[in-house]
Amino acid sequence: MRNIRKGTGESRRGKETILLILNSAKTILIEQGYSKLSMRKVAVGAEISVGNLQYYYPSKNDLLKDLLDHSIDEFMNEFERLRVGVNNDPELHLRSIINFIVLDLGNPTTTTFYPELWALANHDEYADKLMDQIYARVRLPLEDCITRINPKLSVEQVKKVALFISASMEGMTMFVGNGKVWNDSIKQMANIAIMSFLQMVKKITPEDIDKVL
Amino acid sequence: MRNIRKGTGESRRGKETILLILNSAKTILIEQGYSKLSMRKVAVGAEISVGNLQYYYPSKNDLLKDLLDHSIDEFMNEFERLRVGVNNDPELHLRSIINFIVLDLGNPTTTTFYPELWALANHDEYADKLMDQIYARVRLPLEDCITRINPKLSVEQVKKVALFISASMEGMTMFVGNGKVWNDSIKQMANIAIMSFLQMVKKITPEDIDKVL
Amino acid sequence: MRNIRKGTGESRRGKETILLILNSAKTILIEQGYSKLSMRKVAVGAEISVGNLQYYYPSKNDLLKDLLDHSIDEFMNEFERLRVGVNNDPELHLRSIINFIVLDLGNPTTTTFYPELWALANHDEYADKLMDQIYARVRLPLEDCITRINPKLSVEQVKKVALFISASMEGMTMFVGNGKVWNDSIKQMANIAIMSFLQMVKKITPEDIDKVL
Amino acid sequence: MRNIRKGTGESRRGKETILLILNSAKTILIEQGYSKLSMRKVAVGAEISVGNLQYYYPSKNDLLKDLLDHSIDEFMNEFERLRVGVNNDPELHLRSIINFIVLDLGNPTTTTFYPELWALANHDEYADKLMDQIYARVRLPLEDCITRINPKLSVEQVKKVALFISASMEGMTMFVGNGKVWNDSIKQMANIAIMSFLQMVKKITPEDIDKVL
DNA sequence: AATGAATGAGCGTTCATTCAT
DNA sequence: TATGAATGAACGCTCATTCAT
Numbered sequence: 001m002r003n004i005r006k007g008t009g010e011s012r013r014g015k016e017t018i019l020l021i022l023n024s025a026k027t028i029l030i031e032q033g034y035s036k037l038s039m040r041k042v043a044v045g046a047e048i049s050v051g052n053l054q055y056y057y058p059s060k061n062d063l064l065k066d067l068l069d070h071s072i073d074e075f076m077n078e079f080e081r082l083r084v085g086v087n088n089d090p091e092l093h094l095r096s097i098i099n100f101i102v103l104d105l106g107n108p109t110t111t112t113f114y115p116e117l118w119a120l121a122n123h124d125e126y127a128d129k130l131m132d133q134i135y136a137r138v139r140l141p142l143e144d145c146i147t148r149i150n151p152k153l154s155v156e157q158v159k160k161v162a163l164f165i166s167a168s169m170e171g172m173t174m175f176v177g178n179g180k181v182w183n184d185s186i187k188q189m190a191n192i193a194i195m196s197f198l199q200m201v202k203k204i205t206p207e208d209i210d211k212v213l
Numbered sequence: 214m215r216n217i218r219k220g221t222g223e224s225r226r227g228k229e230t231i232l233l234i235l236n237s238a239k240t241i242l243i244e245q246g247y248s249k250l251s252m253r254k255v256a257v258g259a260e261i262s263v264g265n266l267q268y269y270y271p272s273k274n275d276l277l278k279d280l281l282d283h284s285i286d287e288f289m290n291e292f293e294r295l296r297v298g299v300n301n302d303p304e305l306h307l308r309s310i311i312n313f314i315v316l317d318l319g320n321p322t323t324t325t326f327y328p329e330l331w332a333l334a335n336h337d338e339y340a341d342k343l344m345d346q347i348y349a350r351v352r353l354p355l356e357d358c359i360t361r362i363n364p365k366l367s368v369e370q371v372k373k374v375a376l377f378i379s380a381s382m383e384g385m386t387m388f389v390g391n392g393k394v395w396n397d398s399i400k401q402m403a404n405i406a407i408m409s410f411l412q413m414v415k416k417i418t419p420e421d422i423d424k425v426l
Numbered sequence: 427m428r429n430i431r432k433g434t435g436e437s438r439r440g441k442e443t444i445l446l447i448l449n450s451a452k453t454i455l456i457e458q459g460y461s462k463l464s465m466r467k468v469a470v471g472a473e474i475s476v477g478n479l480q481y482y483y484p485s486k487n488d489l490l491k492d493l494l495d496h497s498i499d500e501f502m503n504e505f506e507r508l509r510v511g512v513n514n515d516p517e518l519h520l521r522s523i524i525n526f527i528v529l530d531l532g533n534p535t536t537t538t539f540y541p542e543l544w545a546l547a548n549h550d551e552y553a554d555k556l557m558d559q560i561y562a563r564v565r566l567p568l569e570d571c572i573t574r575i576n577p578k579l580s581v582e583q584v585k586k587v588a589l590f591i592s593a594s595m596e597g598m599t600m601f602v603g604n605g606k607v608w609n610d611s612i613k614q615m616a617n618i619a620i621m622s623f624l625q626m627v628k629k630i631t632p633e634d635i636d637k638v639l
Numbered sequence: 640m641r642n643i644r645k646g647t648g649e650s651r652r653g654k655e656t657i658l659l660i661l662n663s664a665k666t667i668l669i670e671q672g673y674s675k676l677s678m679r680k681v682a683v684g685a686e687i688s689v690g691n692l693q694y695y696y697p698s699k700n701d702l703l704k705d706l707l708d709h710s711i712d713e714f715m716n717e718f719e720r721l722r723v724g725v726n727n728d729p730e731l732h733l734r735s736i737i738n739f740i741v742l743d744l745g746n747p748t749t750t751t752f753y754p755e756l757w758a759l760a761n762h763d764e765y766a767d768k769l770m771d772q773i774y775a776r777v778r779l780p781l782e783d784c785i786t787r788i789n790p791k792l793s794v795e796q797v798k799k800v801a802l803f804i805s806a807s808m809e810g811m812t813m814f815v816g817n818g819k820v821w822n823d824s825i826k827q828m829a830n831i832a833i834m835s836f837l838q839m840v841k842k843i844t845p846e847d848i849d850k851v852l
Numbered sequence: 853a854a855t856g857a858a859t860g861a862g863c864g865t866t867c868a869t870t871c872a873t
Numbered sequence: 874t875a876t877g878a879a880t881g882a883a884c885g886c887t888c889a890t891t892c893a894t
Contacts, residue, residue, distance in 0.1 A: 191422055
């Protein structure tokens with residue numbers, strides 16, 4: 001919801017237009033993929049002229065940046081809400097985070113948006129940076145739980161365990177996401193994930209992580 | 214390595230040209246992403262004319278299909294080699310599979326190629342079908358190990374556990390792959406994965422998987 | 427003179443550009459034939475960029491449609507003017523129509539444009555529909571004259587006689603048209619046509635038309 | 640059935656291939672029009688390679704020439720057969736010629752092939768020359784009949800009357816030809832034509848033809 | 853007599869972008 | 874803010890043609 005050109009999107013009408021643009025862009029990205037995302041199609045989808053689109057976003061890259069920011073904000077806002085009302089039990093908290101993330105993979109937007117983001121991150125610096133930020137943010141509460149459940153792990157080791165858990169869950173996107181073959185098994189996947197990760201966090205030792213074979 | 218148009222690629226020279234094309238296409242896909250993959254660029258990379266490229270691959274989609282087939286064949290061939298010399302201990306076998314796959318994520322080709330494939334699979338039927346085939350093939354030895362380690366699980370449950378393990382490992386691609394921030398931690402990730410998955414396979418009960426909360 | 431894309435050709439400049447395009451297209455169609463009509467050549471002829479041409483006519487077919495409409499409008503407008511100041515004598519009116527149409531065949535545009543249209547009509551639905559409309563319109567006054575000259579003919583028979591007269595005149599295009607071998611004889615052709623058709627309309631009986639041999 | 644490159648098409652096999660080529664080309668010309676006629680499509684239709692096609696016809700223009708020759712030969716051969724068994728009555732002979740030509744317009748090949756030829760003749764010298772030859776040949780028997788029916792006409796006037804009759808009949812192609820709206824009325828058109836032309840030939844005077852208004 | 857391989861130009865079309873209004 | 878007009882490059886693709894085998 002932040003655009004590039006200074007002084008644009010400040011009036012109420014402008015803000016509405018920006019929302020129309022971002023929604024159009026996101027729809028295209030999700031339904032057709034990044035390779036089919038064009039300024040023209042975004043303009044048509046937003047029911048404005050190409051000229052006007054370029055008034056708000058002078059270049060396609062500007063639009064992409066704002067689109068990524070905007071899309072991620074939505075996930076983040078939902079994720080933050082998890083915190084509220086969390087009790088003090090780290091194990092329970094870990095369970096609820098895992099549950100939330102795995103079940104979120106069933107969301108049709110998540111299913112298609114994130115693979116696009118990952119592919120993009122391999123070729124686009126901004127997307128790459130953004131990915132780092134999101135997942136670092138997602139790992140924060142994981143790290144907190146892990147530290148409390150297994151205090152013997154060093155800070156670095158906790159980070160790696162959190163990364164493992166987070167990455168593992170992301171990997172399920174392409175298999176249990178919306179419309180995917182295994183979508184019906186999403187609940188069981190969450191169960192396996194909780195069981196697997198919880199056991200591991202409890203039992204894992206510093207040596208398990210850092211041993212060299 | 215199989216081209217589309219009848220009667221092309223039959224001479225030695227033709228076969229060489231097809232290889233030049235596929236290598237060029239793969240390089241572009243990996244270095245620049247699918248959205249930048251164009252017939253022109255492939256032709257330039259293969260040092261042939263666009264006309265000649267289209268002589269072998271009448272449409273871009275034909276090229277994409279063959280490129281995916283070709284690229285996946287390479288992984289499959291490597292994966293098949295794992296089988297050879299496998300001992301009878303299912304736990305050891307499971308360890309070696311996990312180890313192989315996680316470490317393969319460090320391969321620069323794997324790191325960038327697979328996210329492209331996942332994104333593609335969301336919009337391209339052929340890519341989707343291919344993904345199903347690859348991962349089904351990858352899960353086969355996993356399912357075999359799991360069944361032998363934990364005989365109490367039903368066939369369906371074994372499949373879900375295998376899917377969980379396979380998907381989890383794929384998820385690490387974007388984080389520990391070649392050039393990624395956590396690339397240095399790839400060995401520890403393999404350790405955590407082995408520890409986590411092995412424990413889970415041993416301990417998990419049918420009820421753990423199918424319980425409804 | 428009506429373009430396709432909404433919101434284009436609305437400013438004075440846009441309308442001028444559309445005229446430049448149509449003139450360029452018509453010139454190429456007439457001088458080189460439909461098989462040589464390309465968007466690029468039209469753009470060069472109109473001294474605009476290909477991109478701008480496609481801004482007005484998103485597809486070649488859109489341009490062709492408008493070109494046909496536009497070209498036919500010109501003939502129609504001239505043809506309508508015939509009506510004005512027509513006296514009440516059906517025979518005289520018939521003479522003047524025949525004279526007008528046959529002499530119009532000497533027009534260089536008519537000579538080359540109509541054969542293209544006929545060939546096009548065999549493969550293009552829109553051209554076919556348009557042909558039907560033009561010639562139905564041309565036959566209207568013919569049918570009126572014939573009915574008044576020979577009231578014994580049924581409505582259907584009048585239509586067939588009118589069709590015969592109209593079609594016969596069109597057939598001369600390829601022989602007495604501009605630049606054709608017999609172009610010098612166009613006046614005599616008109617004479618023969620008038621004599622032939624007038625006699626026939628006066629003398630023909632319902633039986634002559636519908637007899638089965 | 641005559642090709643361009645010296646020494647080709649001399650073996651039995653070569654002659655068969657040439658026939659396959661010409662049939663393929665004619666089918667495409669008739670079904671899709673000249674603008675869609677390409678060497679590639681002809682080769683596919685003839686089930687030979689492009690290279691082999693170009694062995695027989697080094698250039699597209701060579702193929703076109705032979706195609707026109709070949710197609711017109713077919714009509715000519717049929718037309719010559721008319722002569723056989725013709726009695727001495729010029730009026731009867733004229734009727735039979737008119738009848739033959741008008742009814743031939745119902746032939747699907749004639750319907751689509753000739754408009755293509757006319758359009759082509761406007762831009763291609765060879766097609767133009769060929770048209771002259773065919774129609775001059777067609778007018779010969781017409782001129783013979785006219786001279787005998789109406790001996791007062793000069794040689795030049797006879798030629799013009801014959802041209803008028805021939806051209807008139809060609810004009811019906813686009814209206815009563817195969818698949819055309821008025822195809823059902825083809826018999827009545829022949830009746831009207833015979834009545835109209837016969838009357839005219841009998842009654843017309845040198846003054847009718849050459850008068851200047 | 854026939855094929856497969858290759859080229860280079862041109863095709864219709866889409867694109868990001870610029871700019872005057 | 875917003876539109877319509879315009880550009881120039883690139884896209885996937887088809888084409889006529891050449892040539893080695």
